[in-house]
Amino acid sequence: MYQFFTEPSAIDGTVVSVSGGDYNHIRNVLRLRPGEEVSVVTTGAEEYRCAIESFDEDSQTVRLRLLFIKQENVELPCRIYLFQGLPKGDKLELIIQKAVELGAYEVIPVSMKRSVVRLDEKKIRKRTERYQAVSEAAAKQAKRRIIPRIREVLSFEEALLYCDEKEIGIRLLPYELCDPSSMERTRSILGSIRPGQQ
Incomplete structure (x- = not known):
């Protein structure tokens, strides 16, 4: 349907x-x-x-x-905010699409120190509009009840302030060079998330 x-x-x-x-x-x-x-x-x-x-x-x-x-609600019982470093090319559109389909509440692109992509003010607005359209299409496809918001690109420092502003409690930072034994702690954290948490 x-x-x-x-x-x-x-x-x-x-x-x-x-x-x-x-x-x-x-x-x-x-x-x-x-x-x-x-x-x-x-x-x-x-x-x-x-x-x-x-x-x-x-x-x-x-x-x-x-x-x-x-009547049934298909949204996740907790809010997931995805802070995504700017990748090369148009990969961010695919990342937004999949994040929305999997239940992300909001996607926040972040310009990191090593990000190759640099956007001026005009490009940021245009891209944000495009990313919001991708979010809406993915929400329709996944039969979501909301259209997740795609924020304008933030610096790393602004992203940290945004976490505090939104009172995001549990923060997970994936890192490809981390010690694999730390995944046990991550599993325990994920298991402790309760409905209504951010």
Whole structure:
């Protein structure tokens, strides 16, 4: 079943409206027809099962009829923030896609001392918009209830301050040259994470 995101204001009683780029995707790419069912998730993380009623070409809106509200929550019980050093090329898009599909709550690109990629202010904004679109597509694919936020690139120092600001309690730092015996402690830490933790 195809899933789309919309604002809570797009729901009026038993009528749900989907517009923007999703109109074209539903009508022309997927070629869905009236009567077919789709899933709509609001930014409030509620999922609605809907049937297509009609297409309005003038306003580029798909009119849906609400069938029922899906109750089960598929989100992880804890929030995972991924602080990712900037890799070469366009690898960050794949990293964001997989992180979102696996349940990351937020992805924060970090410019490290040894990062090869250096971005100016204009490129950072454009790339962040692109990364957010990748996040939305991955959230749809994985049937997530939220679209994980992709932050603008932070320096390492800014990333540390952001951890404190968000009160992120458990911090794991993977390092390829670490002692393999330290993995036992990592397993114990991961096992101690409880719902609601960050």
